[in-house]
Structures are given as C-alpha cells and as structure tokens.
Amino acid sequence: MSYNLLKGKKGIIFGALDQNSIAWKTAERVYEEGGKFVLTNAPIALRMGQVDLLAKKTNSKLIPADATKLEDLENLINNTMDIFGGKIDFVLHSIGMSVNVRKGKHYTDLNHDWMAKGWDVSAVSFHKLMQCLYQKDAMNPWGSIVALSYIAAQRTFPNYNDMADNKAYLESIARSFGYFFGKDKKVRVNTISQSPTLTTKVPGIGCAVTHSPSPERTCNPPTLS
Amino acid sequence: MSYNLLKGKKGIIFGALDQNSIAWKTAERVYEEGGKFVLTNAPIALRMGQVDLLAKKTNSKLIPADATKLEDLENLINNTMDIFGGKIDFVLHSIGMSVNVRKGKHYTDLNHDWMAKGWDVSAVSFHKLMQCLYQKDAMNPWGSIVALSYIAAQRTFPNYNDMADNKAYLESIARSFGYFFGKDKKVRVNTISQSPTLTTKVPGIGCAVTHSPSPERTCNPPTLS
Amino acid sequence: MSYNLLKGKKGIIFGALDQNSIAWKTAERVYEEGGKFVLTNAPIALRMGQVDLLAKKTNSKLIPADATKLEDLENLINNTMDIFGGKIDFVLHSIGMSVNVRKGKHYTDLNHDWMAKGWDVSAVSFHKLMQCLYQKDAMNPWGSIVALSYIAAQRTFPNYNDMADNKAYLESIARSFGYFFGKDKKVRVNTISQSPTLTTKVPGIGCAVTHSPSPERTCNPPTLS
C-alpha cells in the first residue's frame, strides 16, 4: 500500500548494501510513498553490494561517500542539493561496523585500534554528517535526521560487543546535536532501535546475525553494513 | 569521623590532581577509613599538580601512568600487586578530558581529531584499564571498580560538549564489561554521577566550572583532569 | 491533508470534551484518515461538553460510559461491536482527573479519598477497559490501544500533583497488560506523552493549564477531562 506520504520530500539514505539492509527496505518504502533521495555508501561497500540495482529501481542517484571523511560528506551534500535544486528534508544514517566483531575478538580482549575504527565509522560519522548539514544549512525546517541504533545502547547485550558502546555514543550525539539542530534550525534528530529482526549474515562483513525472539534475552545485532 | 570501613582494602586511585579533584577528596577519605592505595595520573598531570603532597599525606606510592597506554597500565597493575603482595580490592577511574572543551570549540563545530583524543582519554582508558585488570586476574572477588560519570551521559546538557558523548560511552563500557567482570570474577563495575558540585577552574586545563544549584537546568561539568 | 491511512479501521475514542481536548483533535484526524469510531465520555462530561457536535461532524455514535464502572465498559464494547459488526482495531484512552488538583490541595496536604477517586478515574479505568476488551476478545489482531500519559510519570514535575502518580500507575498498567495483550492477542498497548502544548483552562474542571516552553522546567499538565 502507498499513501503518498512523502510526496515532495527529498533526502539522503546511507547504508543500503543489499536486500537485507534496513536502509534498502527503507529506500523502497520511501520511493513507494513518493519521496526522492540520493543513495550513498562507502566506495568499498558499493563494490561489494548491489546498490546500483536499488538506484535503478528507485530512480535515484548513487553518490559514493566515506562517512568518516568530511570532504566526502561535503561533496555528497553539495551534489544532493544540486540534484534537488535546494535544501533537503530527511537523512537516514544506517551505518555500523565493528572490526572486533568481524574478527571475532571477545569484549574482554579487544584490539583498541579496531575499537577506534568502529567508533569512527559507526558513531562519529553521525556527528560529522550533522556538522556538515548544519554548517551548510542544508536541511529544510521541520526536516528529520534519523540514525539506526539498537537497544544494546541502553542495556547489556554481551554479545553485541563494542557495537553496544558505539551505539551509546551515537545516541548521545543524537541528544547533543539534536538540541542545537532543533533550536537553531527546527530540524528533528532521532535514533530508532528496531524490534527483533530476522536478518542474515552479510557476505564479506562477517557478522552472523540470527533471529532472536526477544531482545531482552539474547544478542540480536542489526545488520552491520 | 572515621569508621575503619576500608581496613585491609587495597586499591588504585586515578585522577587526583589537586585539592579540588574528586579523586583527591576520595583518596583522603579512603585513607581515613583505613584503606591503602597507589595514586596514579598521567606524567604531565603529575608535573602540573600536587599529587606528591597527597601521596605523602596518605602514605601512598605514586606511579605515573598514561591511562591510554596498555603498557603503562600493565606496569601500574604489576607494581601495585607487588607493593601490596597480592590482588587488589578497588579501583577509582576519575579521568576526563576534552580538547574541544579546552579550546572552546562549539559542539556544532568540533575538531574530530580532538574528539578522538578526548574519547580515548575519557572513555577508552576505562576499557583498557579493565581489560588489563581482567586478563591479569588482578582483582579480589567482590572487589569494586568505579568510574566517575555525569548526568550529561543520559540527558542533554548542551554546554558539556563532547564530554557528554564520552561519558555515554564510558557508562556503556561499565555495562558491557561489568557483565563479564561480575560473571567471571565476582567483581562489581559501576559509574557514579556526582550531585551538583562547586569546583573551580583548573589552571592549565581551561574548563571554567561554576556552582550549579540544579543539574536539570544548567551545565555543571565535573573537573576535567 | 488526508492519506486514507485508517480506511476500514474501527475503534473507540474516550475523553473528547471540547475542541481543546486532545481526544477531540485525534477524532477529527482519525475521521479525515478514513477511520470510524464510537465516541464516549462520562455522562457528566457529556452534559458539560460539546461532544455531540463532534459526533455529528464525524458521523459517529456517542455512547456514554463511566470508565470506572465495568458494566458501563461492557455495554460500550458490546454496542460498539454491534455497530461495526465485528471486532475493533483501535482504542484511545484520554481520561484524567484529580480532585486534589481541582480543589487546589498541595501535594504535601492531600485528601486521600480524593487521591483514590483520581486514581480510579485516571489509571484504574485503563485496566478495567483492557480487562473488558481482553475477556470479550474484542480487539482484532495487530490492533492498537493507546492511553495518554505525561512526562511527569517519569520525572518530577511538582505542580502536576497526584496526577504524576496516577500517570506512573497508568504507564505501569500499559507495561503489565501490554505483555498479555501482545502475547495472547497480538494487540499493541502503548502510552503517549505529548510535547509541550498550549491548552486552556477547562470550564468547570478547574485545572489552569498554561503554555510551557519546556517540559523540563515547569509543570504543563495536559487537559484533564
């Protein structure tokens, strides 16, 4: 069903990799509801995934950007505003990655360089993205910026490893930057934690993700893209 | 008043700089209650502060350690266990620093290299410390590890800047590592958020801290050491 | 704008009194989106308010019910299922009343009989309502039951008086009954806390309600109907 809820709305969607990505499903629904968007992901993720198929299907442009690099984010935002001829209405940040998870390191035996890498990709990228959007004044009033979080940001899910800490940092950024974006630009900043979701192992990413009947009991990490 | 509550207990106290440090006051009280401890701080902080006075007053050893360096932490823990002839009972992590705060950068205009530095000092150091303690099996059962946090970890305090995000990460580490330390070693891991506190500008640190009657209204950052 | 989002959905809306009621505004929007509903309120509230106007405008039946009386609730649900020829999809519980607030009693000097009355109307009515719906199996799977709460249920808003405690009880009922309604009937139970809202003094109710720029600072009770 489609209700044309997003007619006339323009945005950017980060993190679609393949059909199992939450960002992929979100992009399909946004398209159905009449929204337009630019798709983006890291260059390496674009080579591994099938985002070009999604771009064709949704009649969208695909602009590579490493979300840890300010210059890539600036380029992405500039191009997006050129494409749409003005400011944008929504941004979805669906980015997460832990090298420690990928490499199977236990939380009591982490590699701290990998910890820093995952933190930069999964959490700091959200601050960099918002700082660019804010400084370029790229968002329309009452626009919406959403990042995907996980309940492990707030309660203990031992197997979610350092991604739990990254999501806690991400949610704190949402609170901190949300204050300024709301007050100064009338833009909403939120994070969403999905319900238990059946996802699949992402090839080449190495995070086995299985169905969890209850987020209270076992670890159910969202797809790391 | 002293009740001898900590008679026979041995530990490590991080972060005492001068009489205004929470760690300094804590060390004095632990001493009064019969506890023994090693004092530690970063080499540069030791040069700036007066921790040697506290060491004399409390009859404690002073061992420099950069809490961002695993080898310094290992050396500290090894020496502490040598001094006390066995495992330890308590650790206080009272470490926090934001270069962005020091340099007066606004939250919407952060330097992300400085963000990474503050995160490493203020939050990751807690993981590194616990990972060392855990792997060396350095804590007695029912021992206690405490880090100082701040309510800005959980609610929006706009002026606390990226320290809010660092404290959110710190609290997440406490939850994540606390699960394993509790289950495997019967050691408790907690963070404490102080009540509104009258502290003073720390010379050379540059964080003006003033009395706040209510943590709900205004930013009241704890001393950054 | 209307998107036909609720086409084919049938429900019950409690608590519309006049145009300033949240329930009134909700009913108007539900009607615009294609939903059908029965309106209900306590007999005394119906005499004081203008709900018959809303019923005409939205082509709805109006069935009086004292939400503190099980027999009234049973009659309401039976009649509603007769009207719609089957089970229902949504229920809005927008009911709140404190005699202590009305009479200007301070929280440190409450009348406990009035406290019991307000608790029965504002909170227990939600349990009674759900118990009737559950036992009659009156909700369609994936239906939704929503009660209006307020942030004072979770944080201290001194002027909200015993309504804060009533809302805390209401939210607990939502958690407790939501577990069984979800597991047994696939029905969702939630409470919603409004943002700061400009409402007006409700004649005859006596709760002065004024605009609050920030729910963190001052009390902003929702309209008590």
Next chain:
Amino acid sequence: MSYNLLKGKKGIIFGALDQNSIAWKTAERVYEEGGKFVLTNAPIALRMGQVDLLAKKTNSKLIPADATKLEDLENLINNTMDIFGGKIDFVLHSIGMSVNVRKGKHYTDLNHDWMAKGWDVSAVSFHKLMQCLYQKDAMNPWGSIVALSYIAAQRTFPNYNDMADNKAYLESIARSFGYFFGKDKKVRVNTISQSPTLTTKVPGIGCAVTHSPSPERTCNPPTLS
C-alpha cells in the same frame, strides 16, 4: 562486623514480620551499627509474626499502626518522638500486599476492589506516612526516608501482578514528595530495589517466592508482608 555507623541516629522501621523480612534483617543491622528505632506493623501482622522477639533482641519499642490510617500514623510518630525526646533521622517503609496475588487472580482478571486495597496498603501508605512526618516537622535535617521497591516498577515482570503497578506508584510518590521534603526540610527520600533474593513463602500470606538468578528473566517478587 559493626562500625558504629548509626550511633545517635533514631528512626522507625515498618514491616518486620519474621526473620525472612527485609525489614527484620535491616533492623538487626541498624541495631548492630548503634541506631535506635521503634518497630511497627499492622496489628494483624503483629499477631501473626514474631516481631516481639525482634523488639526484645534490639531493645526496641513496638507500636502497632495500620499504615493506611492517618490517625495511627500520627500516634506512631508522636509516640516515637516522645520516646526519643525529639525528631527522628530515618524511616524504613517496607510494606507491600496484594489481595489479587494472595488469592491467585491473574492480571487479566483482577478484582478491582482488591486492587484498591493493595494500592492503599502498598503505595498510598507511603504518601500518608510522609505527609504526617512533613506536617509534624518530625524529621531532622539530612534525615533519610526509604521505601522498598522492586524492578517490576520499571520493567515488565508479568507474574508480579498488580504489585508492579503499586510499586510504580510508590516510586512516583518518592519522586513527588522527595522534591518537597528535600527542598523544604533537607530530608532525602529514596526507594531501593533489592537484588534477586532467596526468600520463602510467608505463612498466611500466600505469596510463593523463589530464588531467581536474574531479575531480567523471571519474576522474583520481594516478600509481601
């Protein structure tokens, strides 16, 4: 071990029934630490339990009081201040009772008169107690009032039944009255939720309570006295 921590402190302890009561254990420890107190419980509970043994052991007076009756509470507080020759320093409210739990009613099939009775005993009694203490100005500055709560006040524990809702109301009272008691009298008001505890079925009370390894998974109601 005893440290004389409560030397010179005087208070009231509600809810000791037998050796399995948390209030009983607390009274023993307070006595060991040098505190003095009046013991109290409902007349019927006094007949069923062995509180007179505890009174002898701790050299305490035993004053019956139905905590749902303001006149009983006033009499209790007046007598306590007479006994100690002045204001008091601490109060422990360890009172909880659900007729629905006792009678084995399921949460989806509650008797609402019993619900009201349990709410009055378990939650409103705390407001009545504090209102008496506040209006009589019976507490010394920096005194402490503590009620026993349970994690079910904040998260869903289906088997805890309407006691969950009662504890949610109790915690809200603590927040609401704590604001005024703190601001006006410098008295602290808190609730404490115990860790998982091995208790036993209380004869005549009918609440089977078993050991729970984790409060996250199963219901572990505290002793209902």
